[in-house]
Amino acid sequence: MLLLVIIIITSIKQNSLYDQTFADRWSADEPMSQLTVIYPLAAGEKDDFYFMGLKHDILSKLSENSDIEDYPDAVSIKGSIGLSRNGSQVNVTAYGVDRDFFLFHPVSLQYGSYLDSDDLMKDGIIIDKDIAWSLFGAFDVVGMEVYVGDTSLLVKGVMDKPEGRLAEEAGLKDSTCFVSIGTLKNMGVEAGSYIYEAVLPNPVDGYGLKLMTDHYSGDDTIRIVENSERYSDSNLRKVIGDFGLRSMNGNGYVYPYFENVARAWEDYFAIILLVRYILTGIILIVVGITLYDFIKSDIYKTLRKKRSILWERLKESLQQHLPVL
Secondary structure: OHHHHHHHHHHHHHHHOHHHOHHHHHOOOOOEEEEEEEOOHHHOOOOHHHHHHHHHHHHHHHOOOOOOOOOOEEEEEEEEEEEEEOOEEEEEEEEEEEEOHHHHOOOEEEEEOOOOOOOOOOOEEEEEHHHHHHHHOOOOOOOOEEEEOOEEEEEEEEEEOOOOHHHHHHHHOOOEEEEEHHHHHHHOEEOOOOEEEEEEEOOOOOHHHHHHHHHOOOOOOOEEEEHHHOOOHHHHHHHHHOOOOOOOOOOOOOOOHHHHHHHHHHHHHHHHHHHHHHHHHHHHHHHHHHHHHHHHOHHHHHHHHHHHHHHHHHHHHHHHHOOOO
């Protein structure tokens, strides 16, 4: 019973991790695969043309087996930026984002709307309530301006940050905002790994992942995660096998908050899987001992004897009532 409860609760929690389940939200009819590509710091700066080329290559490969013309994708990078208004100034964590980022990571907005990747001006910003209060002394400040130096940014939304120790340790302890990647590059400081995310068709298990890994074949510094299978038993067994080694970041990655949260849950679910295996082993041992004791018991011997007697009587009855061929 305890084992069943653990399995059910774990499954519910895995399905509630919104950042990891965009593939299911995007298409309920066709199998899709959500992928995250993480670049090491040593990979250097990536511009929009780089990611346009990546998407063109993936679409070219997809067109060989399907008529797909586009797929949702997102680019992001962590950094910092200084915001000011009327003499008040705050230095905050900033995420430069582009494309369909908020489809993958729909942060909780208290006011306003998400940034529009089609906005030519790229002058929007989403701030958290801490920033809003520090600069404006209010929360509903959508449509007002903040400044980076002499350049103004229009507040498009005010968000609620996830609360709790896990969210804080993942990188959301400090005041946080979202701007376009161009704004972060030109006005702030980039200090994280570039992240590329995509949802690709996955008619056969591993198809979407293979498309992406083939693109980066030969470069083992690029880390590719199949989010759709991230919390599967097979992947969690790998996490258990790499336990203690995962924290050794030899290639220099700086993860965004959502990847840190996802990796933390990988560790938790791996421990839960190990507990499940231990409980299953205990159950099997108990059942095996119980069966062995039962086989060796007088009750079992008596039942076997009665069965033999009944079988002999059945054969005698059949011989009396059935004609001999």
